[in-house]
Amino acid sequence: MVQISELQKEVKSLRAQIITLAPLADTMPNFALKSQGAEVWQSLSSSTYLPREHIGIVWDKLFYWWHSTKAQQGVIKGHSRLLTGQCWPFAGERGHLFVSLSHPISITHVTLGHIVKSQSPHGNIESAPREFSVYGMTTTGEAGTHLGRFVYDPDGAAFQTFHLPNPESGIFRYVRLEIENNWGNIDYTCIYSFRVHGKPPTY
16 A cells, blocks of 8 residues: 555656646647648748749749648647757748637637757757737738737747737637747748637637
């Protein structure tokens, strides 16, 4: 009986450690999840970055279209592990991503993901988003409600979750992520993961 009791204590301790190590985003419902019906609208999002040496080559343009769609949708696949290079890059420092959520919700948090410095071959993540804003919309044609402005910490965890200052701003079906700048890369900015958390309306 004593051994069973000690084993139960160890299991409880391990569970507590796992919860501590798990990103906060993994403990909340994600309504920007492709497998649940969320979609990135390519026509309302920034163009995918194409290196200058590939511009004008027909084959590269075909590959670009395929890769662009795959990369953008990959941002909302909800991966808990981020791998170097498996991101959606857009040209320059400013860009936006338009997402149709799986359900209309009251948005409480958003999570932005990027690899950490130790994963980078160069030891830095200059292409990571820096300052960004989030807008909620009920239709695709509106400017949207500004839900908050945040800063992604390059020395922080890969997945960083941000609490909206006014989570009761309304019920939204669409979200626009506006990246205002990055941490130093003038050519492109990379987004590895984007999640939207909240609560469906109660009728």
